Amino acid sequence: MPIQKVTKNEIIAKALNVFSNKGYHNTSMSDLAAEVGLLKGSFYHYFISKEELMVQILESIDYELKSNVYPLAFHKQYSASKRMKLFLKGLSKVVIHKNGGCILGNTILETANLYPSFRHLLTTIMDGVVQSFANIYQELYSQEQAQILAQQTLMELEGAIMFSKLYSNPSIFQDFQKRMIQRVETDS
Numbered sequence: 001m002p003i004q005k006v007t008k009n010e011i012i013a014k015a016l017n018v019f020s021n022k023g024y025h026n027t028s029m030s031d032l033a034a035e036v037g038l039l040k041g042s043f044y045h046y047f048i049s050k051e052e053l054m055v056q057i058l059e060s061i062d063y064e065l066k067s068n069v070y071p072l073a074f075h076k077q078y079s080a081s082k083r084m085k086l087f088l089k090g091l092s093k094v095v096i097h098k099n100g101g102c103i104l105g106n107t108i109l110e111t112a113n114l115y116p117s118f119r120h121l122l123t124t125i126m127d128g129v130v131q132s133f134a135n136i137y138q139e140l141y142s143q144e145q146a147q148i149l150a151q152q153t154l155m156e157l158e159g160a161i162m163f164s165k166l167y168s169n170p171s172i173f174q175d176f177q178k179r180m181i182q183r184v185e186t187d188s
Helices: 008-022 027-037 040-046 052-074 080-095 103-111 117-137 143-166 171-183
Strands: none
Touching: 008 040, 008 052, 008 103, 027 040, 027 052, 027 171, 040 143, 052 103, 052 117, 080 117, 080 171, 103 117, 103 143, 117 143, 143 171
16 A cells, blocks of 8 residues: 555544544544555554544534534524524534534444543534534524524434434434424514
8 A cells, every 4th residue: 555645634524524424433444544545554653542533533523613614504684494593504614514414423333432532522522513503593592592493403414324324314414403403483
């Protein structure tokens, strides 16, 4: 295999796809090195462990969400339904992968009780998602009700992703998105 020169960001992007498809525990350093086009020994030059790589992936997801996705839920110049639509589209683009479902949900199920560093980052990310949904709902509901709806929306989102994957039926997730947008539509 030819040795390629790659950046850490390129490795993170390609590794995200491998983890999304194979899961954390079923992914080996050899799998990751092969995906990037590096020899396994060369891969360790960039990341000393699979755990370190996953932490950096989660940090990059957190950064992307904070920079480009969460703000969509806070654009008060848009209606709640427009913000919901934009937020769901942005969130989907960052965390949902074609063959692997949601990298966040998958990683939570597989690692949350085993790796405190993952759990901390995943909690931070999920709290950000909930707060973004709550901000959208606060246009129509009390703060307390908005928080409850936000948590329920995140749970339903993960369930819709899971069922879409299980039944190979993307319309399940599309229907979820439509329901969430309808939930915040007003006649005004």
